Amino acid sequence: xxxxxxxxxxxxxxxxxxxxxxxxxxxxxxxxxxxxxxxxxxxxxxxxxxxxxxxxxxxxxxxxxxxxxxxxxxxxxxxxxxxxxxxxxxxxxxxxxxxxxxxxxxxxxxxxxxxxxxxxxxxxxxxxxxxxxxxxxxxxxxxxxxxxxxxxxxxxxxxxxxxxxxxxxxxxxxxxxxxxxxxxxxxxxxxxxxxxxxxxxxxxxxxxxxxxxxxxxxxxxxxxxxxxxxxxxxxxxxxxxxxxxxxxxxxxxxxxxxxxxxxxxxxxxxxxxxxxxx
Numbered sequence: 434x435x436x437x438x439x440x441x442x443x444x445x446x447x448x449x450x451x452x453x454x455x456x457x458x459x460x461x462x463x464x465x466x467x468x469x470x471x472x473x474x475x476x477x478x479x480x481x482x483x484x485x486x487x488x489x490x491x492x493x494x495x496x497x498x499x500x501x502x503x504x505x506x507x508x509x510x511x512x513x514x515x516x517x518x519x520x521x522x523x524x525x526x527x528x529x530x531x532x533x534x535x536x537x538x539x540x541x542x543x544x545x546x547x548x549x550x551x552x553x554x555x556x557x558x559x560x561x562x563x564x565x566x567x568x569x570x571x572x573x574x575x576x577x578x579x580x581x582x583x584x585x586x587x588x589x590x591x592x593x594x595x596x597x598x599x600x601x602x603x604x605x606x607x608x609x610x611x612x613x614x615x616x617x618x619x620x621x622x623x624x625x626x627x628x629x630x631x632x633x634x635x636x637x638x639x640x641x642x643x644x645x646x647x648x649x650x651x652x653x654x655x656x657x658x659x660x661x662x663x664x665x666x667x668x669x670x671x672x673x674x675x676x677x678x679x680x681x682x683x684x685x686x687x688x689x690x691x692x693x694x695x696x697x698x699x700x701x702x703x704x705x706x707x708x709x710x711x
Contacts, residue, residue, distance in 0.1 A: 449596060451596075451598060451599060451602070452599060454593075454595065454599050454602050454603045454606060455603075455606045457593055458582060458583075458589075458590060458593070458603065458606075461582055461583055461589055461590065462580035462581065462582055463580070463581050463582075463620075463621045463622055464514050464516075464578060464579075464580065464581070464620070464621065465514070465578075465579050465580070465581035465618050465619065465620045465621025465622070465667075466510055466513050466514045466516070466576050466577070466578060466579070466618065466619040466620060466621075467576070467577050467578075467579045467610070467611060467614070467616070467617065467618055468503075468505070468574050468575075468576060468617035468618065468619060468669075469574065469575050469576070469577060469614055469617070470572045470573070470574065470575075470674075470676055470677075471573050471574065471575040472573065473573060473575065474557035474558075474559070474573055475506070475509060475557055475573050475574060475575055476504075476506035476508070476509055476524065476553055476554045476556075476557055477503075477504055477505050477506045477509050477524070477573070477574040477575070477576070478503065478504050478557075478558060478571060478572060478573050478574050479502065479503045479569055479570075479571070479572045479574055479677055480501070480502070480503070480568070480569030480570050480571045480572060480677065481501070481558065481560070481569075481570075481571030482501065483501045483504065483526045483528075483549075484504070484554065484558065485526075485549075485551070486551050486552055489549065489551060492528045492547035492549070494530055494544045494545055497530070497532065499528035499529055499530050499531075499545070499546065499547055500528060500529055500530070500531040500532075500568040500569070501526065501527075501528055501568075501569070502527040502528060502529055502569060502671060502687075503526075503527045503569075503574065503669070503671070504524050504525070504526055504527075504554075504574075505524060505525045505526075505527070505574070505619070505669065506524050506553050506554070507519060507520055507521055507522060507523055507524060507525065507553070508521065508522060508553060509575075509576055510576055510619055512576070513576035513577055513578050514576075514578040514620070516619070516620045518620075518666060518693045518696050518697050519619075519620070519696055520550070520696075520697075520699050522553065523550050523551060523552055523553055523699075524550075524551055524552070524553045524554070525548055525549070525550055525668075525669070525701065526547075526548065526549040526551060527546075527547075527548055527669055527671070527689060528546060528547040528548070528549075529545070529546045529687060529706070530545040530546065531568050533545065534681070534682065534708065535706075535708070536645070536707070536708045536709075537634070537635075537638060537705060537706045537707040537708055538634060538638055538643065538644040538645040538649075538707075539638065539643055539644075539645060540638050540639070540640075540641045540642065540643060542638075542706075543639075545706070546689070546704065546706040547704075548668065548669075548689060548691070548701040548704045549701065550699055550700075550701045557573065558571075568679075569677050569678070569679055570677060570678060572676070572677065576619075579610035579611065579618075579621075580610055581607075581610075581618065581620075581621030581622040581624075582603075582606075582607040582622060583622050583629075584607075584622070584623075584624070584625050584629045585600050585603060585604075586625065586628065586629035586630075587622075587629055590603070607624075615672035615673065615674040615676075616670060616672045616686070617669075617670060617671055617672050617674070618667070618669070618670040618672075619667075619668065619669055619670075620666065620667055620668075621667060622667070623667050623670055623688055624670065624672075624686065625709060626684075626685055626686055626709035626710055626711060627709040627710075628709075631665075631688055631690065631707045631709075632662040632663065632665040632690065633650075633659060633662040634707055635662070635665045635690045635705040635707065636658055636659065636661045636662040636664075636665060637649050637650065637652075637655055637658055637659075638705065639703070639705045640654070640658050642654060642655060642658070664692045664693055664694065665690045665691070665692060665693075665705070666690065666691055666692070666693050666696060667688065667689075667690060668689040668690060668691040668696070668701075668704060669687075669688075669689040670686060670687070670688050670689075671686065671687040671688075671689070672686050673685060673686065681708055681710055682708060682709075682710025682711075683710045683711045684710060684711050685708060685709055685710025685711065686708075686709055686710070687706060687707075687708055688706065688707045688708075688709070689704050689705075689706050690704060690705045690706070690707065691703075691704045691705075
């Protein structure tokens with residue numbers, strides 16, 4: 434049986450002196466890219482229309498067009514932080530079924546999201562170019578490097594046996610790089626709303642195991658599949674955002690994941706998505 438981490442680590446220590454959690458966890462940091470809204474024109478944007486290249490169809494599921502969420506210029510990403518497993522050219526277009534809002538724990542959810550790797554734009558789009566039926570308003574996007582940290586549910590931090598007070602201090606510390614803005618992010622550690630075992634969920638659900646309850650994790654096939662969880666990388670974390678008039682569930686987050694080798698080869702045809710909310 435696969436042991437799934439709980440939603441919150443609880444420690445029995447109550448009276449121990451407060452430790453310097455930032456110092457204890459400083460070597461856990463992994464570079465990531467925060468995606469921010471900006472007024473300055475760029476080749477990246479949230480919402481609007483995807484500007485699909487000729488011959489590339491709009492992703493659909495069961496005859497319904499998926500909502501277009503964002504265009505991410507890979508060249509602009511690499512200007513912020515060089516991510517070695519991502520291509521350096523082209524753009525990634527992200528789509529999602531905003532009507533049904535699937536969670537991704539059911540293998541039947543496959544096809545409810547899509548990532549297209551297309552040629553980059555030659556010049557930034559203007560809001561006037563993006564009139565249409567988009568579900569998200571057009572906003573230019575920019576990028577800045579941040580240090581991402583594992584949550585308290587990950588083994589490296591849980592091994593420190595933090596007290597409740599230390600967990601709260603750690604949560605404040607890991608939030609600082611985002612400067613109070615939504616945690617739209619490329620690469621690095623996810624910021625989980627619920628359980629922090631999304632790589633395993635992606636691995637099992639993408640291989641046909643239902644992960645909405647314990648049945649998929651207890652399935653005999655899960656044991657042989659679990660080692661592949663390490664292959665999954667956080668491709669795009671899309672937070673709820675008032676400025677984009679978007680909320681995933683109840684103040685939730687979308688997490689797009691991709692196998693590292695697939696991304697390195699420029700193949701984004703089989704991502705997996707997880708939705709978590711409060």
